Amino acid sequence: MRPSLNRRLVARLAAGVLAVWLAAAGWMGWRALHEIDEIFDQMLVRTAAAVLATVPAEPASLRGARLPERLIDSDRQAHRPTIVLRDAGGRVLVDSDAFPAMAPDPARPLRTVDYHGRRWRVLERADADGRYTIQVAAPLDERDEMLRRIAAPALFALLGLLLLLPPIVYAGLRGGLSPLRQLSRRLDVADALQVPILTDARVPLELAPFTEAVDRLVERLRHALERERRFTADAAHELRHPLAALRLELDLAARADADPRGHHLDRAQAALERMQRLVGQLLLLARVEQASELDDAGPLDLAELAGDALREASERAAVRQLELSLDSEGDTRLRASAGLLGIALANLLDNALRHAPVRGRIAVRVSGTAAGVRLVVDDSGSGFADPSRLGERFHRPAGSLGEGSGLGLSIVQAITTLHHGHLAFDRAPLGGARVTLDLPRAHAAAPARR
Numbered sequence: 001m002r003p004s005l006n007r008r009l010v011a012r013l014a015a016g017v018l019a020v021w022l023a024a025a026g027w028m029g030w031r032a033l034h035e036i037d038e039i040f041d042q043m044l045v046r047t048a049a050a051v052l053a054t055v056p057a058e059p060a061s062l063r064g065a066r067l068p069e070r071l072i073d074s075d076r077q078a079h080r081p082t083i084v085l086r087d088a089g090g091r092v093l094v095d096s097d098a099f100p101a102m103a104p105d106p107a108r109p110l111r112t113v114d115y116h117g118r119r120w121r122v123l124e125r126a127d128a129d130g131r132y133t134i135q136v137a138a139p140l141d142e143r144d145e146m147l148r149r150i151a152a153p154a155l156f157a158l159l160g161l162l163l164l165l166p167p168i169v170y171a172g173l174r175g176g177l178s179p180l181r182q183l184s185r186r187l188d189v190a191d192a193l194q195v196p197i198l199t200d201a202r203v204p205l206e207l208a209p210f211t212e213a214v215d216r217l218v219e220r221l222r223h224a225l226e227r228e229r230r231f232t233a234d235a236a237h238e239l240r241h242p243l244a245a246l247r248l249e250l251d252l253a254a255r256a257d258a259d260p261r262g263h264h265l266d267r268a269q270a271a272l273e274r275m276q277r278l279v280g281q282l283l284l285l286a287r288v289e290q291a292s293e294l295d296d297a298g299p300l301d302l303a304e305l306a307g308d309a310l311r312e313a314s315e316r317a318a319v320r321q322l323e324l325s326l327d328s329e330g331d332t333r334l335r336a337s338a339g340l341l342g343i344a345l346a347n348l349l350d351n352a353l354r355h356a357p358v359r360g361r362i363a364v365r366v367s368g369t370a371a372g373v374r375l376v377v378d379d380s381g382s383g384f385a386d387p388s389r390l391g392e393r394f395h396r397p398a399g400s401l402g403e404g405s406g407l408g409l410s411i412v413q414a415i416t417t418l419h420h421g422h423l424a425f426d427r428a429p430l431g432g433a434r435v436t437l438d439l440p441r442a443h444a445a446a447p448a449r450r
Helices: 005-054 141-176 178-189 208-255 258-290 302-319 338-355 408-418
Strands: 082-087 092-094 110-115 118-126 132-139 297-301 323-329 333-337 361-368 372-379 422-427 433-440
Touching: 005 082, 005 118, 005 132, 005 141, 118 141, 132 141, 141 178, 208 258, 258 408, 297 302, 297 338, 302 323, 302 333, 302 338, 302 361, 302 372, 333 338, 333 372, 333 433, 338 361, 338 372, 338 408, 338 433, 408 422, 408 433
Parallel strands: 323 361
Antiparallel strands: 082 092, 082 132, 110 118, 118 132, 297 333, 361 372, 372 433, 422 433
């Protein structure tokens, strides 16, 4: 059976109400018994005081006398207390058949005893002059009956309230949870791409954090879907050109003679390589953007990683007579993904190689900072014409050499975000572009994807 919020709330409230009901019923019973005990004991005290006030001054004149009926009478014979009266010498002057005379016990003037299967409450006291000692006893059956008469109606009323409470609570909770059902209906009829904002003036205060969290989640999903749609459209657009060029060159090669055929096949091979590079970069960008944490993070030296990247780029730089330099200072060690940072460095150097002029210069500087490690790549090219668009997919600045895909800086930006770093673009002292990459020394769990 599927869990029910109504049943869960009713069960927990019923358990709490039952515990409170039992505590209240117990307290009421104990309090009623205490009050009735006091009334019962006061009745014995008043009876004893009334008898002692009416006895004669000389005990001898009391022999064979009867106590006035008005002192011990009640509405029923069973409610009359029994009285035993003694003189100062301990002789019994007045006795009772229902309850025998007991031995005096000054240590317990008021006590409870058992006699013939019944429990009796016995009061013993003497008069002011010490001439008489009286014992007044009454069965506790009368007290129990009085307790039942007083407490039973109250307990029955509480029991009826306890039985009526669950359906009342269930109905109240069902009505109180109606905003949840309304939210469910609003989400059920909403379009997948046009989910309405749930948080408004109609949402109760207790549901506001939930609806705000749902709104934030929907907003993140909307951005993710929009990014994926844009990514798919851009990829389809960019792949259309090399595919068309490849098909055209292959058609021309099939129709051409032997000499021009090689030229067309070379151009087809170049288009195929460009498409292969583009597909590889698209897959890499998609993988990095969808990642939520660094699985292969480990200790590395960014200066050494930059040196390896420069050595790999040295052959391309030599063709155009470019000067490459590397400078490092401070502690350049950090914990990061060597594979992803190697890709980022390769893309940054590839971008610099495309923009630097012949016999130009590319300078790489790695330095340790208080917050982490900083990597700066400068070139002597023409710089960035529009820094605000840098990092956009398929954006190729004017003056780029070769047929770049426009995904290099987008990949660098995604890798930097995954490392909780910061990527900045500026004018370099060499006259061209400067790219600054700041990375923390230790990565944390990646934030939620925007």
